[in-house]
Amino acid sequence: GQQVMQIPQYQHVQEGEDFTTYCNSSTTLSNIQWYKQRPGGHPVFLIQLVKSGEVKKQKRLTFQFGEAKKNSSLHITATQTTDVGTYFCAGSRSTLGRLYFGRGTQLTVWP
Amino acid sequence: DAGVIQSPRHEVTEMGQEVTLRCKPISGHDYLFWYRQTMMRGLELLIYFNNNVPIDDSGMPEDRFSAKMPNASFSTLKIQPSEPRDSAVYFCASSFRSTENYEQFFGPGTRLTVL
Numbered sequence: 001g002q003q004v005m006q007i008p009q010y011q012h013v014q015e016g017e018d019f020t021t022y023c024n025s026s027t028t029l030s031n032i033q034w035y036k037q038r039p040g041g042h043p044v045f046l047i048q049l050v051k052s053g054e055v056k057k058q059k060r061l062t063f064q065f066g067e068a069k070k071n072s073s074l075h076i077t078a079t080q081t082t083d084v085g086t087y088f089c090a091g092s093r094s095t096l097g098r099l100y101f102g103r104g105t106q107l108t109v110w111p
Numbered sequence: 112d113a114g115v116i117q118s119p120r121h122e123v124t125e126m127g128q129e130v131t132l133r134c135k136p137i138s139g140h141d142y143l144f145w146y147r148q149t150m151m152r153g154l155e156l157l158i159y160f161n162n163n164v165p166i167d168d169s170g171m172p173e174d175r176f177s178a179k180m181p182n183a184s185f186s187t188l189k190i191q192p193s194e195p196r197d198s199a200v201y202f203c204a205s206s207f208r209s210t211e212n213y214e215q216f217f218g219p220g221t222r223l224t225v226l
């Protein structure tokens with residue numbers, strides 16, 4: 001069954017608006033990763049979060065890992081058309097275990 | 112580094128035919144993963160290897176699917192016989208698992224269409 005739930009499935013925003021996608025697991029995760037897949041492309045690693053409550057930033061992107069290590073979020077400030085794509089979270093229950101990918105959030109940005 | 116290499120990039124075949132997908136991981140990586148992506152089911156892990164040994168094949172749909180990794184630089188995913196419901200994009204990914212970084216590097220994928 002689905003190990004990692006991700007919402008929303010789709011998000012349409014006007015350029016300049018903010019965007020957030022959420023990821024939830026029923027079990028405690030060892031770490032969580034975020035990937036971006038452009039249309040017609042392959043998933044590309046963005047970041048990894050390991051510590052409880054961890055917050056990491058990459059320019060306009062902010063990633064958070066929940067205190068209980070069961071949820072995570074990706075927030076994009078002031079979206080640009082280059083942000084278009086599908087954002088996936090992927091969690092692992094053990095240090096070297098398999099990744100469980102969420103279904104992804106497909107982001108469309110209108111110019 | 113050329114990254115993860117997959118071949119073919121596109122494959123169109125008829126139901127019942129054997130299909131072989133190939134992957135060359137990034138040199139030095141000790142983990143290799145095979146994923147399948149469809150609109151209906153998203154990104155699914157089929158099998159993964161560590162140092163050429165299969166670790167978890169619980170995602171392999173059925174006996175028609177098999178995967179091998181004869182050496183550190185090559186892996187195959189075989190479907191025999193193929194069925195229309197196998198149509199999907201198949202990704203190979205590799206990683207070098209240190210204690211701090213578990214990033215997976217994905218190949219460009221093979222788009223399989225079974226008619």
